[in-house]
Amino acid sequence: MxxxxxxxxxxxxxxxxxxxxxxxxxxxxxxxxxxxxxxxxxxxxxxxxxxxxxxxxxxxxxxxxxxxxxxxxxxxxxxxxxxxxxxxxxxxxxxxxxxxxxxxxxxxxxxxxxxxxxxxxxxxxxxxxxxxxxxxxxxxxxxxxxxxxxxxxxxxxxxxxxxxxxxxxxxxxxxxxxxxxxxxxxxxxxxxxxxxxxxxxxxDLTRVLDHAPNFLEDDSHSHNEDVASMSFEAERPIDPEKFNAWIGALLAAQGQDILRTKGILHYPGESRRFAFQAVHMMAEGDFIGPWPKGAKPASKLVFIGRNLNRPQLRRGFLACQVDAAP
Amino acid sequence: MSGLRQADRLLEERGIGEDFGAFVTAAAWTRDGLVSACALGDGTLALADRGGFRRVAAHDGAALALCADGGPAGFLSGGDDGRFLAVSAAGEITEIARFGMKWVEHVASHASGHRAAAIGKKLYLIDQAGQTQKQLDHPSSITGLAFDAKGKRIAAAHYNGVSLWFVASKSDNPRRLEWKGSHTALAWSPDNDVVVTAMQENALHGWRLSSGEHMRMSGYPAKTQSLSFSRSGKFLATSGAETVVLWPFSGGGPMGKPPLELAGGDGVLCTRVACHPVHDTVAAGFADGLVVLADIASERILPVAAPGRGAVSALAWSADGANLLIGTETGFAARINFSKH
The missing domain is CATH 3.40.50.300 (P-loop containing nucleotide triphosphate hydrolases)
Structure with a gap:
């Protein structure tokens, strides 16, 4: 990148x-x-x-x-x-x-x-x-x-x-x-x-994700052998250590079913966007340009694959957020 | 700057160099050691004798492979135009064979006169008259080629191992050396007993032919593109680390023994190695363009060419060890004479 x-x-x-x-x-x-x-x-x-x-x-x-x-x-x-x-x-x-x-x-x-x-x-x-x-x-x-x-x-x-x-x-x-x-x-x-x-x-993931329609729409094909896609959004910044541990374990366990993963992540105190992508178990990430002016930074993550468990993936992703301010 | 100038002293006092502006893909000397050649990414060859360089048009595309021909003078070259060529020391071109859209990616020869070219999965053995003697099939594309020292066998690396063929055998059944994975380069020890390949996973794999023993050498930060046995066979020099990594092949090695690491300290990847044909000395080229000579026993380092002319992509000694040929990715080529004045 x-x-x-x-x-x-x-x-x-x-x-x-x-x-x-x-x-x-x-x-x-x-x-x-x-x-x-x-x-x-x-x-x-x-x-x-x-x-x-x-x-x-x-x-x-x-x-x-x-x-x-x-x-x-x-x-x-x-x-x-x-x-x-x-x-x-x-x-x-x-x-x-x-x-x-x-x-x-x-x-x-x-x-x-x-x-x-x-x-x-x-x-x-x-x-x-x-x-x-x-x-x-x-x-x-x-x-x-x-x-x-x-x-x-x-x-x-x-x-x-x-x-x-x-x-x-x-x-x-x-x-x-x-x-x-x-x-x-x-x-x-x-x-x-x-x-x-x-x-x-x-x-260039930003472009892909910006063009992705219906981001939070519910998905009816989440529990069968069909290939489906799902996306998640997190409002609070993502803790890189938590995210790496979670996504690493997830792809190691389910990487055969997860065909592609793409994400734009907001790390705490970081003005640049972190772009993450994976094909099956192979993952990579890098910082790309800053968040657009006026836009509120928010992290997005997309999965395309089989046997995707929406509630589990959502819980896992949201748990990577930094703790909410008291 | 004085350090850099000093590093270039040998090149300036004992060498001739020229910038050709195209990737040097391979370097070789005629067997009599009089003429050198660099194969270039624009399809030309840069031939040189003591007097200087000259260009010869050879391939329509890139010249991908180059070696000395079987006879005392001349070269063999292969290109992505599908042509397998004999090139005389004077630069005359003779087409040995043409393989259409397939690339001629590897060529080899032996002093006995054998010529070999790898095109995809096929290995062609061709004689000095240009007649194809054998056409040998492999399970996947050939990625490395070498005759043994006597010219009796030829080894071809491919996915999941190496095939060894007897050149003169009537029945064409190879001995398969198996190891799962992608093997990307190959070297044969001077005593003909060890075959080593470089692998996609930044490691080497070796086979001892007499015992069937496997050897695994790992720990590289990058892919090994270049491997070369020392004249004595005691060391295997390799690229792929920020030093010249030499595996000991004497006294029970290399398994269980740490490699010798020379010429490190700059944090720059070694990209090419070439062991001296007479002494236990190795020439090494780095990604910043630095070329050094390293004496294996004393571990002394002699700079040959300073950094700054592109990553070293080819190194070759003349058979008598008096001259070294250097080529880089950005197209610099030089030959340096080490004989006593």
């Missing part, structure tokens, strides 16, 4: 088979944007590439030997990003296309785990393309489909020409049940403005 200007932004494109990922990639690459991208793909198909560099790779996911069973990373990406950073001609951005059945966690975790990757690149956003016509069927028959939505910062709801407006509204509502915080763009033939996809700074 530091020195973002020096780091090359990386956009991860996920989406189920046939959702329109390659169409979107082609759109991005063929648009006259005057920028140069490196594109990491799994199967070199019909990409219309002139100015850009395409790298063909096999997804190689491996477990870290750190006692954390869900800590998996993409070894091929560590090598490829390292290799790209040695080239003289720097890129304006890097696009990574994942296979249709890919779990996005290893890609995201690669940006937490590897020092070299963190130093030279930053994960800008995870963009998930979903097929409006087949989304509900996919959600019913494959866990990867909901994980791809859960991990998304931006969702392209594609093939809108194949569904009616009421159907589209129902789809958006279904997506919101899984991930309340992603931005959704409706599209036909993956027609989305590049400005809505690239260089989003989606991991």
């Amino acid at each position: 530091t020195e973002t200007s020096q780091q090359v932004p990386v956009t991860v494109l996920t989406g189920y088979l046939g959702a329109g990922k390659t169409t979107l990639l082609n759109r991005i690459l063929s648009e006259n944007h005057g920028k140069r991208y490196a594109v990491v793909v799994n199967e070199f198909g019909e990409l219309g590439v002139d100015n850009d560099l395409v790298v063909d790779t096999d997804e190689e996911v491996f477990e870290m030997n750190n006692g954390c069973i869900c800590c998996t990373v993409r070894g091929d990406l560590i090598r490829i990003l390292g290799g790209l950073m040695k080239r003289r001609d720097k890129f304006d951005g890097i696009l990574i296309e994942t296979t249709g059945l890919a779990d996005p966690a290893p890609v995201a975790q690669t940006f937490f785990v590897d020092e070299g990757v963190r130093e030279k690149t930053r994960l800008d956003a995870i963009v998930t393309v979903v097929d409006a016509k087949n989304l509900l069927a996919r959600l019913a028959d494959s866990p990867e489909a909901s994980e791809q939505i859960a991990f998304a910062d931006v969702i392209v709801l594609n093939k809108m020409d194949l569904v009616s407006e009421p159907e589209a509204a129902a789809l958006e509502a279904r997506i919101r049940e899984i991930n309340r915080f992603a931005r959704i763009h409706r599209a036909t033939r993956a027609g989305v403005a590049i400005a809505d996809l690239l260089d989003q700074g989606a991991f």
Whole structure:
């Protein structure tokens, strides 16, 4: 989260088979944007590439030997990003296309785990393309489909020409049940403005959280196998020691179910905001800019995952607050 | 400033250096020790003899891998343009093979003439005539490559271990050295009995081939990118800490013995090591650009190049140990002569 200007932004494109990922990639690459991208793909198909560099790779996911069973990373990406950073001609951005059945966690975790990757690149956003016509069927028959939505910062709801407006509204509502915080763009033939996809700074958490609607709304899907998202707000400052102890134990115990955690925290006597984020059990945090002028500092925490227990999470988070003044 | 100038004395009095403005990805000498080469991130090679440097266009993209060719003169290079090249000492380029969009990430050779290139999961063994003799498959991408000292076997590191192949064997069944995790670099001891890999988790793993014993060396604050056995085989020099970490491989080591740590104190990460081919001395490069020589027995440190020219990304000795080649991430390259005037 530091020195973002020096780091090359990386956009991860996920989406189920046939959702329109390659169409979107082609759109991005063929648009006259005057920028140069490196594109990491799994199967070199019909990409219309002139100015850009395409790298063909096999997804190689491996477990870290750190006692954390869900800590998996993409070894091929560590090598490829390292290799790209040695080239003289720097890129304006890097696009990574994942296979249709890919779990996005290893890609995201690669940006937490590897020092070299963190130093030279930053994960800008995870963009998930979903097929409006087949989304509900996919959600019913494959866990990867909901994980791809859960991990998304931006969702392209594609093939809108194949569904009616009421159907589209129902789809958006279904997506919101899984991930309340992603931005959704409706599209036909993956027609989305590049400005809505690239260089989003989606991991700029303030932006994500400021755009998150219905923050304290109740959630009806909190006790089942479906992926759901929940958010909590604390008025009094958060004690860093209490928070670290609580979140550490929580992610260690339930990190396999908790796909993503994001938070903006107000530490006592601190004028800057502390940004916290985690993918499964891998967590990191850093101070970002000060609270906006005139705004009352308040801490927010978001979870996206399965089997989330709302009352327990709320109690745990609120207990991290400093004691109220007598 | 006088300290810095003093640190540069060897470079100024005995070296030639030039700034090439592109990441030095690898450095090597021809086997006869006359010509050096640096592979650069812009696809060129910077060849040098005593007279000075010159650029040779080699790859369309980045030159990723470089080593001496099997014969007395010339180099092998691999690039992200998928080309595996032979480069003569005069700079003439011959394409040995082309692998399309796949990167040629590792190359190796042996004085017997064998050439090897790793492309993804495949290892190609190619002879001096350019004929592919073997194409060997691995369970995942190859991340390190080395012939043994006799040129009889080649070791390839990958996820969950290392595969050892007999170069001349009729049946292609590797001996697998297994250890779970991502192995990212590899070294083979001079007596051919120990293979050591660097791992993603800031640790090393080793196998003693004669006994099957496993070795684990850990405690690094960063990933080890560079490992090099001393000529005698008594020490393994490694990068990845704020000192040069040398593991003792004699007298029952390295297990249960603390490593020797040299050239520390500045709080700067060591990024490259290269053991001297004749003496038990190691050249080490640091993230601030400092290059030193460390004598292992006396623990004396001799500065070679001062900080300030970019993190050291490549180091290579000529076979006779008279000349050292240095390269950095920001594109500085230098060769320094240590022989008596």
